[in-house]
Amino acid sequence: MIFNTFSFLFVFLPCVLVLFYLPGLRRFRYITLTASSLVFYGISGIEHAVVLCLDVLWLYYFMTRENFQKNKILLFVTIIPPILALFYYKYIGFFFRSIFGIGNSEISEVFSVFDHIVLPAGISFFTFQAVSFAIDRYRGDIKEVPSFSRVFTFITFFPQLVAGPILRFSDIDGALARLTTFKLTAHFMSRGIGYIVLGLAVKVLIADTLGHMIEDYAVDPGAITPLSAWFTVFAYSFQIYFDFYGYSLVAIGLGSLFGFSFPKNFDRPYNALNPRDFWRQWHMTLSFWIRDYLYIPLGGNRSYVRNILIVMALCGLWHGAGWSFIVWGLYHAMLVIGYHAGRTTWDKFPALVQIAVTFFLVSLGWILFLFDFAQAAAFVQSLVGHGANGIVGPTLVMWSFLGLAAVVAFGIRLEPLAENNHTGIWASSILQILLAVLFVSTLFFLDRSETFIYFRF
Amino acid sequence: MVKVLGFFVCTLFLIASIGYVTTRLPSADPFSVSDTDRAIDLRYYSLFQIATLKQQHAAALDTPYDIGLFGNSRILSVGRSDLSLEKCSVFNFALSGQSFRSTVELLERLAAQDALPRTAVVSMDHFELQMADNPQWIPIADRVYRFLNDITYAVQSDIASVRDAARVVWRFVWTETLLFQQIFEVAFFYQSVSTYFDLHSLEEVGTEASNALSYRNDGSWDSGRPSSDGAVDVLARTTAQILLPILQLDLDRLFNLARDNNFTIFLYESPLHHESSDLLDVSPSSFANADRQLLKAACAEAGIQCLTAPIGAFLGSSGWSDSSHPPADELGLWLSMQLARVDPGCAT
Numbered sequence: 001m002i003f004n005t006f007s008f009l010f011v012f013l014p015c016v017l018v019l020f021y022l023p024g025l026r027r028f029r030y031i032t033l034t035a036s037s038l039v040f041y042g043i044s045g046i047e048h049a050v051v052l053c054l055d056v057l058w059l060y061y062f063m064t065r066e067n068f069q070k071n072k073i074l075l076f077v078t079i080i081p082p083i084l085a086l087f088y089y090k091y092i093g094f095f096f097r098s099i100f101g102i103g104n105s106e107i108s109e110v111f112s113v114f115d116h117i118v119l120p121a122g123i124s125f126f127t128f129q130a131v132s133f134a135i136d137r138y139r140g141d142i143k144e145v146p147s148f149s150r151v152f153t154f155i156t157f158f159p160q161l162v163a164g165p166i167l168r169f170s171d172i173d174g175a176l177a178r179l180t181t182f183k184l185t186a187h188f189m190s191r192g193i194g195y196i197v198l199g200l201a202v203k204v205l206i207a208d209t210l211g212h213m214i215e216d217y218a219v220d221p222g223a224i225t226p227l228s229a230w231f232t233v234f235a236y237s238f239q240i241y242f243d244f245y246g247y248s249l250v251a252i253g254l255g256s257l258f259g260f261s262f263p264k265n266f267d268r269p270y271n272a273l274n275p276r277d278f279w280r281q282w283h284m285t286l287s288f289w290i291r292d293y294l295y296i297p298l299g300g301n302r303s304y305v306r307n308i309l310i311v312m313a314l315c316g317l318w319h320g321a322g323w324s325f326i327v328w329g330l331y332h333a334m335l336v337i338g339y340h341a342g343r344t345t346w347d348k349f350p351a352l353v354q355i356a357v358t359f360f361l362v363s364l365g366w367i368l369f370l371f372d373f374a375q376a377a378a379f380v381q382s383l384v385g386h387g388a389n390g391i392v393g394p395t396l397v398m399w400s401f402l403g404l405a406a407v408v409a410f411g412i413r414l415e416p417l418a419e420n421n422h423t424g425i426w427a428s429s430i431l432q433i434l435l436a437v438l439f440v441s442t443l444f445f446l447d448r449s450e451t452f453i454y455f456r457f
Numbered sequence: 458m459v460k461v462l463g464f465f466v467c468t469l470f471l472i473a474s475i476g477y478v479t480t481r482l483p484s485a486d487p488f489s490v491s492d493t494d495r496a497i498d499l500r501y502y503s504l505f506q507i508a509t510l511k512q513q514h515a516a517a518l519d520t521p522y523d524i525g526l527f528g529n530s531r532i533l534s535v536g537r538s539d540l541s542l543e544k545c546s547v548f549n550f551a552l553s554g555q556s557f558r559s560t561v562e563l564l565e566r567l568a569a570q571d572a573l574p575r576t577a578v579v580s581m582d583h584f585e586l587q588m589a590d591n592p593q594w595i596p597i598a599d600r601v602y603r604f605l606n607d608i609t610y611a612v613q614s615d616i617a618s619v620r621d622a623a624r625v626v627w628r629f630v631w632t633e634t635l636l637f638q639q640i641f642e643v644a645f646f647y648q649s650v651s652t653y654f655d656l657h658s659l660e661e662v663g664t665e666a667s668n669a670l671s672y673r674n675d676g677s678w679d680s681g682r683p684s685s686d687g688a689v690d691v692l693a694r695t696t697a698q699i700l701l702p703i704l705q706l707d708l709d710r711l712f713n714l715a716r717d718n719n720f721t722i723f724l725y726e727s728p729l730h731h732e733s734s735d736l737l738d739v740s741p742s743s744f745a746n747a748d749r750q751l752l753k754a755a756c757a758e759a760g761i762q763c764l765t766a767p768i769g770a771f772l773g774s775s776g777w778s779d780s781s782h783p784p785a786d787e788l789g790l791w792l793s794m795q796l797a798r799v800d801p802g803c804a805t
Contacts, residue, residue: 006638186458193464420460428460436467440475443641 001040002162003250004204004449012040013254020258021184029179030149033258037158041121048120051089055082056155059130063137064145075138079131086127089119094321122162124318126155128289133169135293142169150176159254163247163452165265165285175260182259187421194420194435195253201438202414203246204449206405210239211450213398216391221371222378223388229379231394231402236370237363238405241270243453244283249418270362270409273354274346275335278362290315304340309333319369324376328368335361355410472640479640479649480596482506488514488548488674496671496679501648503639504552504594508563511550511676515572522548523803524796525573526677527560528580529553529588531727531782536677539789542796545803548574549676552594557581559592561707561714562603568718575803576721578792579711581752583727583766584745585737586781587698591632604629607703614702621700677785682778692733692780697744704751712759723795724756725764728772728788733780738767764795 001008016036020029042049062068062078087095133154136142146154146169153176154169155161175182217224217232224232248265255262269282279287290311298307309330316329339346346354367376381387394402408414420435422428480503487497487510499507515522523545526532533551540547550567552559560579567573582588591600607625611617639645650656672678715722726749729737741749749765756763771791776784 006634010637011634186461189458190460190464193461429463432460432463433467435464436471439468440471444643444646446641447638 001043002451003247003254004200004446004452006443006446012036017257027180029182030153033158033179034149034152034156037153037156037161040158041156041161044121045118048118048123051085051120051123052126052156052161055085055126055130056152058082059134059155060148060151063134069138069140071138075134078134082127082130086123089117089123091317091321093117098323125164125166126161128166128286128318130155132166132289132293136169142173146173146176153179157255157260159251159258159260160262163244163251164283165248165251165262166289167262167285171263172255172260179259184257184259188256188259190420191418192253192256194418194431195249195256197253197435197439197442198414198418199246199249199251199253200442201246202242202249202408203452204442204445205438206408207239207242207246208445208449209401210235210242210405212448213394213401214239218370220391221375221387222381224382224391225387225393226383226385227393228391229382229387231398232370232379233363233367233383235398235402235405237270237359237366238402238409240366240369240453241266241409242405247452249414253418264415268410268413270359271355272358273351274339274343274358275332275361276339278358279332279336286315286318305337308336308340312336322372324368324372327373328365331365331368335365475640475646478653479503479646480505481649481653482509482513483652484655486510486514486517487672488676489517490674492674495674497674499672501645502652503645503649504554505596506652508552508594511548511552512563512566512570512572514676515548515550515567515574516570518572520546521572522546522574524548524576524578525550525567526578526580526792527551527563528557528727529555529559529582530680531582532578532580532788533678534680534782534785535789535792536673536785537675539677539785540796541790541793542803545796547675549678550574551580551676553678553680554590555592555594556588556590558590558703558707559594561711562592562595564711564714568714573718573720576723576796578796579722579724580727581724583729583737583781584699584748585692585695585729585733585742585766587695587744589628589699589703591628593632593636600629600632607706610706611700611702614705616705617700617702621702624700625703680778680782682782684776684778684784688732688774689730689777689780691736692729694737694742697742699744699748701747701751704748705755708752708755708759712755712761715759715761722761724752724761725768725795726752726766727781728766728768728783730777730780730783731772731774734767741766 001012003009016032019025019032019036025032038049038053041052058081059078062074065071065074068074068078133142133151137145154167154172157172160167214232214235217228221229221232245266252262252264263285265283265285267281267284269278272278272281294314295307295311298310300307312329312333313326314329315332316325316327319325319328349357367379370376371379378387417431420431422431483506487499490497499510502510515525524540524542524547526535526547526549528551530551530553533549533553535549537547550563552563557579560581564573564577591603595603604625607629608622611622611625671681711722728734737745752763753765755761772783772787776787
């Protein structure tokens, strides 16, 4: 199930809220949330919900062993099966093809059976969450072993299950502990509405519209004009941003309706002054996860270049099982290392130039997200004017819409609006009207809305 | 809390406004054009609007139609020219995508407006199709009323079970969700706003018509579906959807209406393409059998002429758009023969 559907907004969510807040069911709130989350997840395939449950059961069984803390073997025993499940579902086909199949079509065909494995949505997200939980417990950051229902709720909670934010247990431990006594206040409710409406609006009204604008160009990337190709670069850059940003806002809003305050996942990343800052402002919970559980254990800044290359390549691989994703990760590694080497010069440029160059470089990188290698090569030909020029270029309306997306991405800070905590009567009233208009406008476009791009990760 | 209420009030106001706009009707009667070949484009009109336009058209006449055709897309393409009954005035009241429940509802509304045809030809979906949706074109208050009525009947009926009652509830919820979604279709909303502000004259409606989904002035349509020159996919067996107590309720409503309003009903179970018929009519499912038995018994009790499947032997193999949509000309010819037996008494 996805957030941008009528069935979620008008059937699933209201039902879960009613069950959650029914006075007689207060003490069953963990069960309510867990069961709802499994319905939310299992509706697209029971097998995947079973994998999720097994992950949690395995994790909880081992991390409640007495000598779990400081016992490295137990830690590995705990985290290896969820990682193996991730490997099986996401990477096994890619792995076999890459190791044995390159240049050998017969062997490739033998291993093509693994290409048909259906990837459980969000497996990369909940696996990372489970692993971080085990490591935090091992390190002693989680002092007391939480109850099973709390852990189950933490991993499976539907707002963040499929595409993050990647939570640490400490992020929501307090809210989980207070779950059975939580009372929905106007603050949580108005905040929830603000985040959900704005998240849906940027996803459905901006990201999906941009997606529809470039879908013809993406079909045959070698047969478009340079103008169309550059339009595609920037339109896709804004599409992927608003798509994932929109999801994260909705997730935060949904969390708020149940008393949770999720950490923010984006901090205007396209306003970043350099590639390093970009990663501090884009998909922040993943960046911090990689920093804390990968980069620092590898030695951190002591072997800066090597570690950045490793973690960014793995970051690329996390996004998708393909060489293009690894190359995308390495491309970002080069940007970060390049900035690190020349930052004294870079930092002397005006902020506007730094932002523009960073945005340009990041946007070029997304080509590897949109296309495989062969398509990307053809697309680059189109970018430099060597394409077949088969499709009509973007219209004035399309450029105008791209401009609007740029204004929202660079110029408008949505979170203060989403917090919905204005006290002045006029400001507050206008905001409620604006939110209502945005929400109803979103409903008009729900039927053509696409699945969130990050769901496939 | 004022903020939250403010948001919900604004949202409800907007949704209610949109809902209101989508129920407005064009100022002219599109079926009043005299040119029989003229295409009337109603593709952006809701079922509610089309149903109301058809009712208003019939109610505006001084003398009622001799023959009215009722059902859904399986009879909707049958026009006046397909029936070889030159003396009869004919109007097709069928509504696309609707079930027998909708036909009963429409007849009741026509009766209330004194606009019933002298003879109502009712096409019931073949029972193997198990079409049983609630009417989607009546106002929300009436839908709720019908729902309460259905529940009461399902609870009180001797042949109803708790499961039937639960399915009545589910069907109501499902229909309402569907209808709620429909008001947020951009093209449909645009057309509704155009209608609301009277931006289209009837002339424009006529000239904009395309072959797909265009109506004729006798209420029938050209569905635009390609017709096959022989084979069509054989109909797959389905699961039971029709609830016997609700079928009983609808038949009671229909036959009471006929008794109180003194009009003739000719009811038939819509035919299947012979390949599907060979499979499904030869060894019918138990639920189709049960439905058919109930219909036969009710018709016999009310003295209404009803024809149940299989009735498709008279139809050829070509011209069908799928296994349950017969060609209009052949169906029209067959209906003419049947109506001649009923003696609709046209032009008397």
